[in-house]
Amino acid sequence: MTAAPSGTAFCVHDIPFSTHGSWFGISTVLAEKTRAEDLHLVSHQNGMHAVLRLVALDAATGERAETTVQATPSLLSWTCTDGRIDLAYESPDTVRVHGTGLGFGIGAAAKALTPFSGTYFYRDPVDDAHVFTSYETGRRYRITVLSGSVADVSGSQALGAGDRGLTVIAEADGSWEIAVEELDSARPPFRSSAAFGEVMEAARQSFADFVDAVAPWRSAGTPAAELAAYVVWSATVRPAGLVTRPAVLMSKHWMDKVWSWDHCFNALALAPGSPHFAWDQFSLPFDHQDESGALPDSVTHSEVLYNFVKPPIHGWTLGHLRRRLPEPLGRTELAEAYDRLARWTDFWLTARRAPGAALPHYQHGNDSGWDNATTFDPQRVAVTADLAAFLILQLRELADLAAELDRPDDAHTWTRTADATQAAMLDQLWTGERFVARDVDSQDTWSSSSLLDLMPIALGEHLPESVSGVLADRIEAHLTSHGLATELPASPHYLSDGYWRGPIWAPATVLVEDGLRRAGHQRLADEISARFRALCETYGFAENFDALTGTGLRDRAYTWTASSYLLLARDHQQRRTDAGTATTVA
Numbered sequence: 001m002t003a004a005p006s007g008t009a010f011c012v013h014d015i016p017f018s019t020h021g022s023w024f025g026i027s028t029v030l031a032e033k034t035r036a037e038d039l040h041l042v043s044h045q046n047g048m049h050a051v052l053r054l055v056a057l058d059a060a061t062g063e064r065a066e067t068t069v070q071a072t073p074s075l076l077s078w079t080c081t082d083g084r085i086d087l088a089y090e091s092p093d094t095v096r097v098h099g100t101g102l103g104f105g106i107g108a109a110a111k112a113l114t115p116f117s118g119t120y121f122y123r124d125p126v127d128d129a130h131v132f133t134s135y136e137t138g139r140r141y142r143i144t145v146l147s148g149s150v151a152d153v154s155g156s157q158a159l160g161a162g163d164r165g166l167t168v169i170a171e172a173d174g175s176w177e178i179a180v181e182e183l184d185s186a187r188p189p190f191r192s193s194a195a196f197g198e199v200m201e202a203a204r205q206s207f208a209d210f211v212d213a214v215a216p217w218r219s220a221g222t223p224a225a226e227l228a229a230y231v232v233w234s235a236t237v238r239p240a241g242l243v244t245r246p247a248v249l250m251s252k253h254w255m256d257k258v259w260s261w262d263h264c265f266n267a268l269a270l271a272p273g274s275p276h277f278a279w280d281q282f283s284l285p286f287d288h289q290d291e292s293g294a295l296p297d298s299v300t301h302s303e304v305l306y307n308f309v310k311p312p313i314h315g316w317t318l319g320h321l322r323r324r325l326p327e328p329l330g331r332t333e334l335a336e337a338y339d340r341l342a343r344w345t346d347f348w349l350t351a352r353r354a355p356g357a358a359l360p361h362y363q364h365g366n367d368s369g370w371d372n373a374t375t376f377d378p379q380r381v382a383v384t385a386d387l388a389a390f391l392i393l394q395l396r397e398l399a400d401l402a403a404e405l406d407r408p409d410d411a412h413t414w415t416r417t418a419d420a421t422q423a424a425m426l427d428q429l430w431t432g433e434r435f436v437a438r439d440v441d442s443q444d445t446w447s448s449s450s451l452l453d454l455m456p457i458a459l460g461e462h463l464p465e466s467v468s469g470v471l472a473d474r475i476e477a478h479l480t481s482h483g484l485a486t487e488l489p490a491s492p493h494y495l496s497d498g499y500w501r502g503p504i505w506a507p508a509t510v511l512v513e514d515g516l517r518r519a520g521h522q523r524l525a526d527e528i529s530a531r532f533r534a535l536c537e538t539y540g541f542a543e544n545f546d547a548l549t550g551t552g553l554r555d556r557a558y559t560w561t562a563s564s565y566l567l568l569a570r571d572h573q574q575r576r577t578d579a580g581t582a583t584t585v586a
Contacts, residue, residue, distance in 0.1 A: 148176020
């Protein structure tokens with residue numbers, strides 16, 4: 001039998017088993033709100049598609065065996081008293097599967113085959129491998145038997161509805177092994193000189209190297225750091241289709257895209273230990289910037305969407321990214337970043353400012369990233385203070401970049417625009433007690449119980465103390481025992497699983513924590529950080545969390561949540577180290 005390696009264990013029902021660079025994972029999650037009893041090979045090329053059903057079989061009866069599924073970053077196992085099956089990635093597009101005492105069934109997930117959908121199955125006479133070819137992914141899945149034998153084949157070359165697949169069993173030595181590859185059209189017959197144990201060890205070492213790079217600071221005080229790193233590492237795909245760089249998807253569940261603000265948090269978490277990879281994360285949406293300067297809403301393998309945008313947090317991100325990188329960006333990279341950020345900023349100053357308006361507007365809650373926040377209940381097309389604040393930070397970052405690139409006139413223009421935008425934000429949207437939103441046409445204003453109204457705290461040291469103090473008090477009212485509720489729990493609009501109408505979200509937490517800290521509200525920032533870190537350590541890395549119970553909601557393997565944990569945990573460890581050093585010196 002193959003011994004399970006030591007390492008962080010996780011529940012494969014919540015977090016897919018995958019590897020860095022792969023476009024597929026092994027999971028029971030087949031789509032949003034759709035789970036299977038058995039594990040499936042699920043590909044994210046051309047969308048999320050369950051392709052193959054993987055089943056441990058009783059060696060004597062050929063029926064489905066009752067097994068326990070265990071997963072660590074390098075090994076996925078089905079185990080029972082009679083045997084064991086182990087699966088490990090040999091490369092991003094190939095897994096090896098080794099079994100003892102159990103058989104293994106590999107079948108098409110979809111029974112129906114039409115001229116436009118489903119999975120065709122056949123034996124390839126060139127190398128005697130069995131191949132599934134999927135309409136949905138546009139790829140082929142080749143099964144090569146390395147040891148053992150094929151006991152049963154069903155549906156080979158069949159059309160229409162029916163079962164398609166094969167069963168692998170052991171021969172005299174009691175074990176079997178196969179390779180499963182995701183490929184485009186054709187490649188030479190599968191050959192490997194590595195034994196299964198060597199494949200498993202290489203996979204273990206690959207993840208160990210990654211976590212040592214991105215979280216060398218981890219300790220017993222940051223117990224979720226390795227799992228957070230695994231969520232990010234395993235959700236990474238290699239360049240393919242419209243994905244121009246190695247990319248961290250938000251998840252290898254159904255949220256299998258890069259949205260144009262989610263990527264910022266992944267970039268920041270990766271920056272200290274994997275700077276080139278971090279720069280790829282920051283840059284990828286800019287590779288698809290359109291003629292107006294707008295970034296796409298999202299990018300994935302076969303689709304780039306422009307019908308919405310995301311908020312301009314990229315100036316805030318770039319400033320933090322540069323401070324976290326171990327080496328300064330070169331002048332060429334700075335110039336490219338400056339030009340791209342300038343075009344993105346001009347989009348908001350032109351396409352998103354009504355004639356004569358000093359402040360930009362959103363066209364829908366989706367543009368803000370807070371899709372259904374109560375801020376947008378009165379009007380979807382709205383001028384909001386969070387947008388103004390992010391744009392001000394971006395303008396100030398552009399001014400710094402322009403000065404560094406010896407463009408003093410540009411620096412002066414960006415600074416003047418930032419000052420004017422901040423003055424307009426305070427004059428038009430600040431009541432003395434709170435920020436309000438405003439209708440673009442009627443100029444009517446309104447307030448809400450959404451945390452979004454308090455996001456101007458992201459301006460930090462740029463805010464007047466009288467304003468940041470009021471915001472800090474209001475933010476504290478959103479703080480539950482688990483973290484920052486996106487809608488006040490006392491609000492009549494609060495919903496425990498209401499998306500942006502109550503649950504705790506990672507990006508809001510990071511932006512608020514950072515703004516409070518820069519504005520001098522260290523105690524509250526520390527408390528927000530501590531509660532969010534404890535939340536992740538208890539409930540994992542879900543898309544969002546019930547603000548009152550802490551329960552993870554929606555997608556349970558979300559990378560910006562994992563990255564936000566890594567950010568806050570690293571910074572917390574650094575502050576402790578700095579405090580200890582200061583005490584020793586004193």
